[in-house]
Amino acid sequence: MASCSRLSLHPFLSSASVRLACNRNVQVEASTAKSLYPPIVPSRTAKSKAAKRRVVTEFFEQLRSCTAQEKIRALTRVQRKKYVIYPHTFALNADRWYQHYTKTTFLNGLPEKYESASVVDESVLSEVRAVVCNSILQEHWHAKKGRTFIQKEQEQLVTPFLRNAVCGLKNLLAKESRVLTLSSLDFDPQVNYYWLRGERTIPEGHRRGRVEPMRFQIDDKPHSQIRIPQQLPEFVPLEAEISAEVPVITLAPDLLPLFRRQYDNHIFIGAKLEDPCCYGHTQFHVVPDRFRRDKMSKRGLSDQVEVSLRANGIASLFAWTGAQAMYQGFWSEEDVSRPFVSQAVITDGQFFSFFCYQLNTLALSPSADGNNSRKNVCWGTESMQLYERITDGDIVGLNDAVLKLLLQFLLNKPQC
Amino acid sequence: MSFLFYLFRYPLYQLGNPQLRIFRPTFNLALVRPGKEQPPDTVQFRIPMEMTKFDVRNYLEKIYSVPVAAVRTRIQYLKRPDYKVAYVQLVSVILFSQISFLRRIRSSVEEMQEKFMEDECQRQKPDPRRGGVTEWFGL
Numbered sequence: 001m002a003s004c005s006r007l008s009l010h011p012f013l014s015s016a017s018v019r020l021a022c023n024r025n026v027q028v029e030a031s032t033a034k035s036l037y038p039p040i041v042p043s044r045t046a047k048s049k050a051a052k053r054r055v056v057t058e059f060f061e062q063l064r065s066c067t068a069q070e071k072i073r074a075l076t077r078v079q080r081k082k083y084v085i086y087p088h089t090f091a092l093n094a095d096r097w098y099q100h101y102t103k104t105t106f107l108n109g110l111p112e113k114y115e116s117a118s119v120v121d122e123s124v125l126s127e128v129r130a131v132v133c134n135s136i137l138q139e140h141w142h143a144k145k146g147r148t149f150i151q152k153e154q155e156q157l158v159t160p161f162l163r164n165a166v167c168g169l170k171n172l173l174a175k176e177s178r179v180l181t182l183s184s185l186d187f188d189p190q191v192n193y194y195w196l197r198g199e200r201t202i203p204e205g206h207r208r209g210r211v212e213p214m215r216f217q218i219d220d221k222p223h224s225q226i227r228i229p230q231q232l233p234e235f236v237p238l239e240a241e242i243s244a245e246v247p248v249i250t251l252a253p254d255l256l257p258l259f260r261r262q263y264d265n266h267i268f269i270g271a272k273l274e275d276p277c278c279y280g281h282t283q284f285h286v287v288p289d290r291f292r293r294d295k296m297s298k299r300g301l302s303d304q305v306e307v308s309l310r311a312n313g314i315a316s317l318f319a320w321t322g323a324q325a326m327y328q329g330f331w332s333e334e335d336v337s338r339p340f341v342s343q344a345v346i347t348d349g350q351f352f353s354f355f356c357y358q359l360n361t362l363a364l365s366p367s368a369d370g371n372n373s374r375k376n377v378c379w380g381t382e383s384m385q386l387y388e389r390i391t392d393g394d395i396v397g398l399n400d401a402v403l404k405l406l407l408q409f410l411l412n413k414p415q416c
Numbered sequence: 417m418s419f420l421f422y423l424f425r426y427p428l429y430q431l432g433n434p435q436l437r438i439f440r441p442t443f444n445l446a447l448v449r450p451g452k453e454q455p456p457d458t459v460q461f462r463i464p465m466e467m468t469k470f471d472v473r474n475y476l477e478k479i480y481s482v483p484v485a486a487v488r489t490r491i492q493y494l495k496r497p498d499y500k501v502a503y504v505q506l507v508s509v510i511l512f513s514q515i516s517f518l519r520r521i522r523s524s525v526e527e528m529q530e531k532f533m534e535d536e537c538q539r540q541k542p543d544p545r546r547g548g549v550t551e552w553f554g555l
Contacts, residue, residue: 090486092457092485092486092505093457251453251454251455255453255454255455255458257488300483300484300485300507301485304485
């Protein structure tokens with residue numbers, strides 16, 4: 001039988017005692033201690049909004065490490081009904097609606113680069129004049145074409161003129177601008193782009209009441225395009241403040257009218273991904289027969305002529321620059337780190353309009369648009385007459401300003 | 417005397433004759449308030465089934481001299497009677513909130529309730545043709 005001895009109070013009084021030492025170091029070590037359990041995340045397969053969000057986040061994370069080809073395939077693989085935007089449209093005031101769907105501001109006139117009167121070489125200008133005059137006279141004077149009425153007049157008259165003019169100008173200016181020798185000129189290419197913008201509540205069907213993003217597709221067939229291996233220089237810096245606003249349309253796209261179809265979602269710049277000329281330079285468009293000036297004025301829509309030209313420029317250039325950016329691996333979650341620039345000339349044979357487009361953001365989908373303050377910019381001119389009329393093998397009233405702008409557009413080159 | 421009506425005929429019309437008769441169209445257009453939100457330059461009409469887009473355009477331009485930019489039509493079936501709806505896009509923008517005659521269509525809920533109460537009270541009153549005699553002993 002051991003005798004119990006009284007315990008001394010000494011261990012409790014000293015601050016270096018074992019008990020107090022244990023208490024003192026616990027808080028310090030807890031912050032650096034490794035947790036024994038994995039992080040708590042929502043399930044991947046449960047029927048819940050958190051699970052859906054996790055699946056989507058993981059999908060996006062996995063996409064960030066893929067190549068551009070795989071990204072495009074993953075984002076366009078699933079087919080659903082989408083609104084098809086036609087660059088040439090009979091809809092009234094379509095340019096405001098298109099600006100909203102592409103998040104573009106429209107500025108009248110051209111960027112400062114073209115506004116400031118630059119010195120243009122007179123000899124080159126006269127050569128350009130010769131090429132253009134020859135092309136016009138070839139179609140309207142030398143070649144005999146039915147004078148009473150031609151079905152598909154634009155196709156018979158304007159398309160070959162523009163073909164000759166573009167080919168001739170590109171070869172002529174190759175000695176001025178080295179990038180044109182390395183460029184690729186294509187006739188009748190296809191330009192397609194597919195993107196998500198805005199949300200809508202499904203009105204009818206088994207998914208009624210749910211919110212889904214609106215899908216859009218542009219399928220464009222320009223007359224010709226010039227593609228170059230390097231990027232054109234930007235007109236304004238990427239994060240520049242632009243005074244004009246993007247118009248906001250709260251109505252459904254069906255009221256424009258825009259119609260929905262389901263087919264393959266294409267993203268194409270005019271050549272496949274592996275093509276070395278993957279950046280756009282200039283596109284040329286021909287106004288179709290239905291939207292010619294005389295036909296529009298017969299229907300009483302003379303003021304819609306400029307509107308439809310603007311809508312054409314915005315839609316076509318947005319599709320082209322967007323597709324170029326997708327080819328470089330950017331998409332709505334990975335926004336562009338440098339602006340993509342392209343130019344376009346839209347003509348109906350006599351009137352020319354010039355458009356410049358700078359793509360600053362691709363993040364238009366509902367998830368990415370929340371805190372995106374960038375907007376795309378489009379500059380455009382009114383339509384300018386190239387010539388007044390053609391009489392007896394001679395062109396009357398040739399406008400040199402149009403030729404100068406054409407020359408400056410084609411001579412735009414990337415900084416070496 | 418009535419047989420004389422059948423003897424009178426208008427003279428046969430040839431080009432250049434004075435116009436003695438006016439033929440009014442048998443169409444009637446009804447301007448309606450859209451059920452779904454429409455753009456500000458779009459006006460909605462209920463038109464007879466036999467009318468086409470060109471008829472609507474000519475009707476508005478020639479009779480009411482309203483410049484029309486575009487007309488789109490659809491037929492509303494499953495609602496008896498079926499009717500045709502025309503969405504007319506005008507050249508200039510119309511703001512419906514500023515047109516006063518359409519304000520009467522927008523009746524407030526209180527007015528409808530008051531009217532209902534009035535109708536009910538009027539139904540409860542005895543027949544005035546009895547001259548104050550009670551209905552207890554009547555038929």
